[in-house]
C-alpha cells in the first residue's frame with residue numbers, strides 16, 4: 051500500500067494552499083444562512099470560480115480543472131485548513147451536479163453546470179415534504195402534463211437555503227395511477243416564477259435560509275426533466291448516494307475540526323478529557339484513510355453503493371462526539387456566543403455542536419441508514 055502523494059498531487063496541494071492563503075477573507079463572512087451572509091458567500095464563490103477552484107474535479111469546459119478524485123480530496127483538505135467560508139453552492143455542486151453528470155443530457159450539462167460552478171444559479175434540494183421524510187416514496191407533490199412540459203403542485207419542506215436559491219430539484223408524481231417508487235420524475239424547478247411561494251422557516255439561531263416551498267402550477271419545461279419521465283427514483287438514489295457517500299462531507303472538514311479541538315485542549319487542558327480529544331483526532335484521521343480507500347476503489351471501477359450509509363453514520367456521529375468534547379473542555383464558557391468579550395473562539399463551538407446534532411437527521415436519518423446497512427451491507431434478515 052502506498053500512502054504517499056505523487057509529485058503532481060503535491061504540486062496541486064501547494065498551488066491550492068498558496069491561492070487560499072492569499073485569498074481567503076481575513077474576516078469571517080456573516081452566516082451563509084442569513085440573507086446578508088448568503089450574498090457575501092456568493093461573492094466569495096464567484097471569486098473561487100474565477101480562479102477555477104470552485105469545482106476542481108469537473109471538466110474544464112464546465113468551470114473545473116479536470117482534477118482527479120484524489121486531487122479533489124486534497125483541495126478539500128486545503129480548503130478547510132485555510133478556514134475558507136462554507137460553500138453555499140454545496141447542494142448544487144456536490145449533490146445535483148454528480149446526478150447531472152450521470153443522467154443529464156449534453157444540453158442539460160452545458161446549460162446547467164457552468165451557471166452552477168460560477169454561482170450564477172444556486173440550487174436547493176427539495177426532497178422532504180410534510181408527509182414524506184424518511185419515507186421519500188410517499189411524496190405527494192405531483193406534476194401534470196401540459197404543452198412543452200409539466201405544471202407542478204404540492205409542498206416541499208426543510209429546503210436548506212431554499213429561501214435564497216434560484217432553483218430546486220425534487221421528486222414529483224407524474225403517473226397518477228402509480229404507487230410508491232414508481233411513476234415519479236426528477237424535476238428541476240425554477241423558483242423565480244408564478245406559482246411558486248417560498249416561505250422562510252426561522253431557525254433557532256435566527257437564520258432564515260430554511261424554507262417551505264409551495265408549488266401551485268409552476269411550469270417545468272421538458273428540458274428540466276432529469277433522467278426520464280417516471281424514472282425519478284433511480285435518479286434520486288444517485289443523488290442520495292453522493293449525499294451520504296463521498297461528496298457532501300469530505301474528511302478535510304473533520305480534520306480541521308479535530309485540529310481546532312486539539313488546539314483548544316492545549317489552551318484549556320483537562321486530563322480527564324485527553325482520551326476523548328485523542329479519539330476525536332484519530333476518528334478524523336480514520337475517516338480520511340477510509341475515504342482514500344473508497345476513492346481508490348472507485349478509481350479502479352468500483353462503486354460506493356450501500357456503503358455510503360455506513361459513511362454517513364460515521365461522520366455524523368463523529369461530529370457530535372467531537373463538538374461535545376469541545377463543549378466539555380469549555381465548561382460554562384461554552385454558552386458564551388460571538389459578541390461576548392469572553393467568548394472562546396467567537397462562540398463557534400456551540401454553533402458547531404448545534405449543527406452537529408442535525409447530522410443524524412439530514413441526508414437520511416441514522417436509524418434509516420442502520421436499516422440499510424443491516425440489510426444491504428451486512429445481509430442480515432429483516
Ligand SMILES: Cc1cc2nc3c(=O)[nH]c(=O)nc-3n(C[C@H](O)[C@H](O)[C@H](O)COP(=O)(O)OP(=O)(O)OC[C@H]3O[C@@H](n4cnc5c(N)ncnc54)[C@H](O)[C@@H]3O)c2cc1C
Pocket residue numbers: 174175176177178179180182183184185207208209210211408411412413414415416417418421
Ligand atoms: C439541518 C437539516 C437540513 C435539512 N435539509 C434538507 C434539504 O435541504 N432538503 C430536504 O429535502 N430535506 C432536508 N432536511 C430534512 C431531512 O431530510 C428530514 O428531516 C429527514 O429525512 C427525516 O424526515 P422527517 O423529518 O420527516 O422524519 P420522519 O421520517 O418522520 O422520522 C421521524 C423519526 O422516525 C424514525 N424512522 C422513520 N422511519 C423509520 C424506519 N423505517 N426505521 C427506523 N426508524 C425510522 C426516523 O429515524 C426519525 O427518528 C433537513 C433536515 C435537517 C435537520
